[in-house]
Amino acid sequence: MTTIAGSSPYTGQALEPVAEESSAADVAKTVEIAGEAFSYLQGIGREGRARLLEAIADNIDLNADELIRAADEETGIGTARLTGELKRASYQMRFFAEVLREGSYLEAAIDTAGDTPMGPRPDLRRILQPIGPVAVFGSSNFPFAFSVLGGDTASALASGCPVILKAHSSHPNTSKISFATMAAAAHASGGPDGIVGIVYGQKAGTELVSHPLIQAVGFTGSLGGGGALMEAISRRDQPVPFYGELSSLNPLIVTAGAAAERGPEIGQGLAASITTSAGQLCTKPGVVFVPAGDNGDKLVAALTSDLSGSTVSPLLNKRIFESYAAITGALEKNENVEQVAVGAEPVGGGFRVRPTLYSIDAARLTPELIEECFGPSAIIVRYKSETELVSALAMVEDSLTLTLHTGVNEGDLTARLTEIGRGRAGRIIYNGYPTGVAVSWAQTHGGPWPSTNSLHTSVGATAIRRFLRPVTFQDAPEAVLPIELRDGTPPLPRRINGTLIVPPRSGDFTVPCA
Amino acid sequence: MTTIAGSSPYTGQALEPVAEESSAADVAKTVEIAGEAFSYLQGIGREGRARLLEAIADNIDLNADELIRAADEETGIGTARLTGELKRASYQMRFFAEVLREGSYLEAAIDTAGDTPMGPRPDLRRILQPIGPVAVFGSSNFPFAFSVLGGDTASALASGCPVILKAHSSHPNTSKISFATMAAAAHASGGPDGIVGIVYGQKAGTELVSHPLIQAVGFTGSLGGGGALMEAISRRDQPVPFYGELSSLNPLIVTAGAAAERGPEIGQGLAASITTSAGQLCTKPGVVFVPAGDNGDKLVAALTSDLSGSTVSPLLNKRIFESYAAITGALEKNENVEQVAVGAEPVGGGFRVRPTLYSIDAARLTPELIEECFGPSAIIVRYKSETELVSALAMVEDSLTLTLHTGVNEGDLTARLTEIGRGRAGRIIYNGYPTGVAVSWAQTHGGPWPSTNSLHTSVGATAIRRFLRPVTFQDAPEAVLPIELRDGTPPLPRRINGTLIVPPRSGDFTVPCA
Numbered sequence A, B: 001m002t003t004i005a006g007s008s009p010y011t012g013q014a015l016e017p018v019a020e021e022s023s024a025a026d027v028a029k030t031v032e033i034a035g036e037a038f039s040y041l042q043g044i045g046r047e048g049r050a051r052l053l054e055a056i057a058d059n060i061d062l063n064a065d066e067l068i069r070a071a072d073e074e075t076g077i078g079t080a081r082l083t084g085e086l087k088r089a090s091y092q093m094r095f096f097a098e099v100l101r102e103g104s105y106l107e108a109a110i111d112t113a114g115d116t117p118m119g120p121r122p123d124l125r126r127i128l129q130p131i132g133p134v135a136v137f138g139s140s141n142f143p144f145a146f147s148v149l150g151g152d153t154a155s156a157l158a159s160g161c162p163v164i165l166k167a168h169s170s171h172p173n174t175s176k177i178s179f180a181t182m183a184a185a186a187h188a189s190g191g192p193d194g195i196v197g198i199v200y201g202q203k204a205g206t207e208l209v210s211h212p213l214i215q216a217v218g219f220t221g222s223l224g225g226g227g228a229l230m231e232a233i234s235r236r237d238q239p240v241p242f243y244g245e246l247s248s249l250n251p252l253i254v255t256a257g258a259a260a261e262r263g264p265e266i267g268q269g270l271a272a273s274i275t276t277s278a279g280q281l282c283t284k285p286g287v288v289f290v291p292a293g294d295n296g297d298k299l300v301a302a303l304t305s306d307l308s309g310s311t312v313s314p315l316l317n318k319r320i321f322e323s324y325a326a327i328t329g330a331l332e333k334n335e336n337v338e339q340v341a342v343g344a345e346p347v348g349g350g351f352r353v354r355p356t357l358y359s360i361d362a363a364r365l366t367p368e369l370i371e372e373c374f375g376p377s378a379i380i381v382r383y384k385s386e387t388e389l390v391s392a393l394a395m396v397e398d399s400l401t402l403t404l405h406t407g408v409n410e411g412d413l414t415a416r417l418t419e420i421g422r423g424r425a426g427r428i429i430y431n432g433y434p435t436g437v438a439v440s441w442a443q444t445h446g447g448p449w450p451s452t453n454s455l456h457t458s459v460g461a462t463a464i465r466r467f468l469r470p471v472t473f474q475d476a477p478e479a480v481l482p483i484e485l486r487d488g489t490p491p492l493p494r495r496i497n498g499t500l501i502v503p504p505r506s507g508d509f510t511v512p513c514a
Helices: A024-043 A045-062 A064-075 A079-102 A151-159 A172-188 A202-210 A223-234 A256-279 A294-307 A318-333 A386-394 A411-422 A461-467 B024-043 B045-062 B064-075 B079-102 B151-159 B172-188 B202-210 B223-234 B256-279 B294-307 B318-333 B386-394 B411-422 B461-467
Strands: A109-111 A114-116 A119-121 A124-130 A134-137 A163-166 A196-199 A216-220 A242-245 A252-254 A287-291 A338-342 A356-361 A377-383 A399-405 A425-430 A468-474 A494-496 A499-501 B109-111 B114-116 B119-121 B124-130 B134-137 B163-166 B196-199 B216-220 B242-245 B252-254 B287-291 B338-342 B356-361 B377-383 B399-405 B425-430 B468-474 B494-496 B499-501
Touching: A024 A045, A024 A124, A024 A163, A024 A196, A024 A202, A045 A064, A045 A079, A045 A151, A045 A172, A064 A079, A064 A172, A079 A151, A079 A461, A134 A151, A134 A202, A151 A163, A151 A216, A151 A461, A163 A202, A172 A196, A196 A202, A202 A223, A216 A223, A216 A461, A223 A242, A252 A256, A256 A287, A256 A294, A256 A377, A256 A399, A287 A294, A287 A386, A294 A338, A294 A356, A294 A377, A318 A356, A318 A377, A377 A386, A386 A411, A399 A411, A411 A425, A461 A468, B024 B045, B024 B124, B024 B163, B024 B196, B024 B202, B045 B064, B045 B079, B045 B151, B045 B172, B064 B079, B064 B172, B079 B151, B079 B461, B134 B151, B134 B202, B151 B163, B151 B216, B151 B461, B163 B202, B172 B196, B196 B202, B202 B223, B216 B223, B216 B461, B223 B242, B252 B256, B256 B287, B256 B294, B256 B377, B256 B399, B287 B294, B287 B386, B294 B338, B294 B356, B294 B377, B318 B356, B318 B377, B377 B386, B386 B411, B399 B411, B411 B425, B461 B468
Parallel strands: A109 A494, A134 A163, A134 A216, A163 A196, A216 A242, A252 A287, A252 A399, A287 A377, A356 A377, A399 A425, A425 B468, A468 B425, B109 B494, B134 B163, B134 B216, B163 B196, B216 B242, B252 B287, B252 B399, B287 B377, B356 B377, B399 B425
Antiparallel strands: A109 A124, A114 A119, A124 A468, A338 A356, A494 A499, B109 B124, B114 B119, B124 B468, B338 B356, B494 B499
16 A cells, blocks of 8 residues: 655655555545535535634634644745745635625525516526535645635535545645644534545545546646546546636736836836745746837846845745756757846755746747746746737737736727736736735636636635536425525525615625615 | 438428538638627627627517428427427527626626735726637527527627527528528627527537637537537537536426325326427426325326327427337336326327326336436336335436425425435426426526536526636726726626625615615
8 A cells, every 4th residue: 555745845855654545445435424414514504604614714723833834844835925825724714604604605596476478487496506525636836725725625615515635745744634624623513524535645536536426626736637637527427517727827918118117116026926935826927028128128137136046945846846947948948048047056955946037039939938837937028019919928828817017108008908818817917916816705716728627716705606506496385495595584695586685784885775 | 512401390301401511611710700709799798789689589579480480390399389489589588688787697896905814905806708609509399499599599699709509400491590580680780790600510510619719518409419519529628618408307206295185186287298399398207206006096097198199299300209219119118117108199100209108116117217208208106105216216317307296294205305306406396397497587497417517507597607707807997997897887786895786776676775
């Protein structure tokens, strides 16, 4: 039997074994127990699940020290960022408790019986309900907020779906302790086994997504890893949705006006955005369009000045370390690409690398030069005209984000680039930087393939929609209806015969009166 | 080059050729023109698209005679039902105009900039936007309401997506005239080519779903046909959602209490539901659970009495005709299955068949005996106990609908069966019949695989969500925002900092005041 262990990014050495690889029987049993917990999660209702999420959040906060220590040992991310990230994880759990209590995510709708232009209509009552056990594969780069304790888990549990986690190969101990933290909170709140489960090993992951009881898969990781899971899913008798976040270039465009007005300031902002978390963010700006000429030069000068000789925390694991060397090595060998900045030679070994910055003329750009490079690197594309910019941008794959820095008198150009951006990304950022993804109601973290392959966000309130499907009750007796569809129901937003009716919530905006 | 022609269900004879099979170049050109129309559809906004849908509805009504004549010739459905169905198609177009004007389908949300427990948050504004050209494969059994002029088309156009139709092989002329009706309305309303397009032939259909510009596929048809398209989609570089409605058994359960209270009445209702439209409805009750014993016998007697010697309109095409013969033939050979009723020998040839009814003891039921039989046939499963009922029901695949007939004093049983039903179907009907699907806000026409493979409905207001994806604007200048996200916006329901705000609509419920 294979044992599961991470490696230290600080030394490159293997760490202590954490668990045995889960057998096929382990996986099957874990999923079956989740199946049993499914009705419990539905039965406790929105308030019960809100309290469960809050209990998990509280236990995350209580176990912060142990969690952060384990994550730093396995990821090398450093305790400062990990402290912030863990706060984000518990915040996210509490945020979904709020989403549950507000209740409009259910899309509750009642069409009363009556005559319509198409003849008599029965009483129809629609609600969204959870789909069943969900498999979640967390990311390497966010061991908390996009992993076992992350947004997929929070939104799936909120919806009422049990969650089975695949422990991440590069932070299995963090996964294990995170899972124990959640499971303990679920038990303490009176829940049965199976609200959350965990399996270890790549083979177990494939078996997990192939299990007939699994109803959806959340995945954050590489195109290759995601592709393998999608293939396993396509072999199922019953297809299930795959919510993958796979790869993102995050183009950032600086117009002539913006470069003239604040080139050096943008250069500095970019340096921070490219190197934060050692460039290992899915929203890192990987390709930057800068106008040719003096103003663009000044921007690049500020950027290279900040990057040259800089250092970053080590990369997360050996695969990312080797991939970074391969992609930057290929760029260095290309005669059309110039290396314009390089960080300090790292001290301390392990998976440490030097930040790098490359530049190419837009006219010489080819699509293979702009693949995602996970790490502290970016490529600058210098363009001479809007036409050249637009052609070069067309070579970049669709992304999670697209960022525009435009000048104060460039309203028309901003509008044109916005129209392009809307078709290419899930979030458009103006005069800012794509790194940093707020957990909120209006957030979108998702974009066209290959950034994600779904029509949904994985961050923010509406992430919950991924784990729900509609059901309509026709002429149902009141007693069998979900409480949210009954006539005498606690206040929640509902659509009655087509009109949204929102009851006032204490502490909220007052609903305006006619 | 192959020509495309339907057959007459009344005679079985081939009809006049309608078109040539579309070449690969035709398909590519059709999709490219649709790509160009995409920005037009976005540009005219919700009011522009509402008027487009109304213009299409008006033109459908104007061309009703020609459309119904063509459809009856190719489908044998008869002018009475076709008249009603065409009314449904134009009603549906107008209904989506209403959905557009109401506007909450956009899920517009604004999080204003400010401090949060996680630090400062930028201004975030989220909206749903159309995904791009959509391919639609209509059904054989609804040549209007689930075909070229059907719900997939209406909801996709409403969302702002151009639609490319695959002409149905068994009603190509109806498809052609329907398309011309829509295209003429689109032109007359000032639209460019490409708002709607059409292709002919099975190969063209595969090429259509493989084209990189196509962003989603709507399909109503057989498991086999759907499977072939899903395979073509899985070979794409960029996966796209497949919204298929493939197969549905629609179990109907009669409890002991219901059989005692109104067995004969249920039997009569069932006979009508099984034979309406020659049983060729995706919501036809195909498997009926009836208690063993006297009360159940009385129900079956009423049902068989109505079915015996009855006649129905011809089946739609040769494939369905042959499949009906094969499935009923296999049931007749099975020694555990009893044929309890058979309709009159059909007069007139063509694709006419006899209605049939079979019965089996629940204890002898096996899953292969309950595959979907498209046509006027059903199988009755006689059960001796709730345990036997539940085990037998577990053999039935998940469905679009599940129907419960229960007695007045069977509240607990109704609740237990409802819980089972919620996991097995998209709509649960109480003391009624599943045939008949109202177009409304609270409708769900969709269920777990294989009835559909999506988390959405294909009938009713929320069908539009299938063709939308979210985009978030971060710190955007007012001028580049979609009008629905601007500060001074026309009234529509929006979520502001987490709270749904619904402006009053004239003629609607007044929003209650605190």
